[in-house]
Amino acid sequence: MSLNHFSLLATFALTLLASESVVASEFIQPRYLDSERTDLFFAREVAQPSKENMQLRNSLDWGYELELRSASDDTNSVSNCKDLATANSAGFTAAKAYEYGAFKAYLTQCQTWSEMAKLAASKRSYISKFKLDDSFPSLAPSALAFVISNESAEKAKTLSTWDEADHIQRTQVASQLRAEYYDSTDGFQVITVVAKGDYNLDGIEDIVITKENSVLSGSYSSSHGYVLTRMSEQALFTVLSEW
DSSP states (O other), X not given: OOHHHHHHHHHHHHHHHHXXXXXXXXXXXXXXXXXXHHHHHSSSOOOOXXXXXXXXXXXXXXXXXXXXEOTTOOEEEEOSHHHHHHHHHTTOEESSGGGHHHHHHHHXXXXXXXHHTTOBOBSBOSOTTOOOSTTHHHHSBGGGSOOOSHXXXXXXXXXXXXXXXXXXXXXXXXXXTEEEEEOTTSEEEEEEEEEEEBSSSSSBOEEEEEEEEEETTSOOEEEEEEEEEOSSTTSOOEEEEEO
């Protein structure tokens, strides 16, 4: 083999190695964006979120107890997400009726952390420029609709977007990660982006959001979580998971 030929092969090999490192450097690591919410949830400071410690949040002590009661009037108290899930499966709920909304919010938050722990690095993203604004309801799926009856749930299934279901009238953007949406029937809905990453291992970056529903003239409230994705920057979002 001539020296020139050998040099050419060596250069080609180095080019391949360089190309591989560029591809590796372009992987988008999961991003956990709920530090402020987490600080409010726990009575003491917790470690910054990472792939390694995200799942540990379910067994981390809150620093206080949540009182629960079963239909047979048994009582229980829990102080971490793991015990809350176990108690809920055993039929326990909020000890007082007016605390039921908070109880469900705790369940949603704990499940959200479990889903965030599933995120992996992604190869490409169609949400890199995404931010919450008044265009989001027309891009979001109708699964985000404010559902308060079986009838409204069935109606939402026939529609394509959240805006078609709830007819959002006004948007108040608090940040790129949090916005408040007011619909045509006195509904008040808060969307928060809590994480980004590849949820279903297809190489595409997905987004994890939470949604808090309430009414301006009443006491109703509910909490929900979703993983959304889209296949281009112009495409509508679709639901990968909800809880």
